[in-house]
Amino acid sequence: MEINKGLENVYVKETSITYIDGELGRLYYRGYSIFDLAELSSFEETSYLIWYGKLPTQSQLDEFKKRLAEHRELPASIVDFLKKVRKDANPMDVLRTAVSMMGIEDNNKSESLLDKAISITAKIPTIISYYHRLRKNLDLVEPRNDLSHAENFLYMLNGNLPSEIERKVLDVALILHMDHEMNASTFACLVVASTLSDIYSAIVGGISALKGPLHGAANSEALKMFIEIGRVENVEEYILKRLENKQRIMGFGHRIYKTYDPRALILKKYAKDITRLKGLEELYKIAERVEQVGIKLLGSKGIYPNVDFYSGLVFYSLGFEPDFFPTVFTSARVVGWTAQIMEYLQDNRLIRPKAKYVGEIGKTYVPIHNRS
Numbered sequence: 001m002e003i004n005k006g007l008e009n010v011y012v013k014e015t016s017i018t019y020i021d022g023e024l025g026r027l028y029y030r031g032y033s034i035f036d037l038a039e040l041s042s043f044e045e046t047s048y049l050i051w052y053g054k055l056p057t058q059s060q061l062d063e064f065k066k067r068l069a070e071h072r073e074l075p076a077s078i079v080d081f082l083k084k085v086r087k088d089a090n091p092m093d094v095l096r097t098a099v100s101m102m103g104i105e106d107n108n109k110s111e112s113l114l115d116k117a118i119s120i121t122a123k124i125p126t127i128i129s130y131y132h133r134l135r136k137n138l139d140l141v142e143p144r145n146d147l148s149h150a151e152n153f154l155y156m157l158n159g160n161l162p163s164e165i166e167r168k169v170l171d172v173a174l175i176l177h178m179d180h181e182m183n184a185s186t187f188a189c190l191v192v193a194s195t196l197s198d199i200y201s202a203i204v205g206g207i208s209a210l211k212g213p214l215h216g217a218a219n220s221e222a223l224k225m226f227i228e229i230g231r232v233e234n235v236e237e238y239i240l241k242r243l244e245n246k247q248r249i250m251g252f253g254h255r256i257y258k259t260y261d262p263r264a265l266i267l268k269k270y271a272k273d274i275t276r277l278k279g280l281e282e283l284y285k286i287a288e289r290v291e292q293v294g295i296k297l298l299g300s301k302g303i304y305p306n307v308d309f310y311s312g313l314v315f316y317s318l319g320f321e322p323d324f325f326p327t328v329f330t331s332a333r334v335v336g337w338t339a340q341i342m343e344y345l346q347d348n349r350l351i352r353p354k355a356k357y358v359g360e361i362g363k364t365y366v367p368i369h370n371r372s
């Protein structure tokens, strides 16, 4: 009997969505390299690719963009919830509850799973932006159907139209976060979906798993670390002390990648540009130094920067507050979750692993008044 703690190296399904080469640091969606998609594609086009399995023609893309844009508005009950919920809540808790409410509003509508996936994906940026603005006592900015997904997201968040570089940086960051084969949150989605529960419940499971600092919240932890370090000169001492205290460098290390996570490499370039534009170069320089010191100390163990290392800097520069970073991650990963769920359900098998019992058996039940 072999126990696979953490299910390391256990395959739970076949997939034609995402392929990772952890040794070479390569990532492919539907066979296309992440380097090409980040440079040349958009959120909408890559979502289409992940959901439909092929790149769209121009007319298919136009139609798809329109469809996605039409679903941005939230039901009144969710806006009402966002207005009433406490302002110091964890944004991932707020998002999780809002998606759960979407399931109640849906009330078993007979749409396809893909229609539901499109609706959830379109609405998540509205939830995030509304809660962001309500927390700051700012007026809500309603979604605009004439803007792209990334443009509209930043428009609703910041209240003004983003520049071309801001739009590009968000598009790239969202593409990079869209899917990642069988990670913890995707597996959580599949566990729920495999019981033939509904897609909203499955996504709620995914959000719950992504919230953890070992998964989707490492981005805000990494940024907190850069801010805490304060100056480039402090990096070496800070990192050494952290490792001495058996603390981890956030945004470093990965279960699959034993070299650079390609997403970190891509984001680094954009982080450099956007931090310079926003007057945050000092934070970028600190991050770059942490990267050098971290690789010097941990590289020989195969521990390198992962996607969360530079994404926090990027999200921060675009106007997102650190506790919102995992929600931005969610806004992209929901595409991968829903695609993986649909793929799994084509040949569903209830996920029901086993646990090896190591306790005693055959004990005598003693009535409570006789127990010492």
Ligand SMILES: CC(C)(COP(=O)(O)OP(=O)(O)OC[C@H]1O[C@@H](n2cnc3c(N)ncnc32)[C@H](O)[C@@H]1OP(=O)(O)O)[C@@H](O)C(=O)NCCC(=O)NCCS
Pocket (backbone or CB within 6 Å): 213, 214, 215, 216, 218, 247, 248, 249, 250, 251, 252, 253, 254, 255, 256, 298, 301, 303, 306, 307, 308
């Ligand atoms: C992501 C992560 C959980 C994957 O780790 P894993 O495959 O489970 O590997 P383990 O936790 O078993 O770690 C293996 C070794 O590497 C070390 N290690 C892993 N990540 C490390 C990090 N970020 N900083 C310092 N040491 C690290 C562990 O301390 C352990 O060392 P040991 O063998 O001397 O005890 C881990 O790298 C981590 O905690 N990273 C920080 C959080 C993070 O960035 N998460 C986002 C992932 S995309």
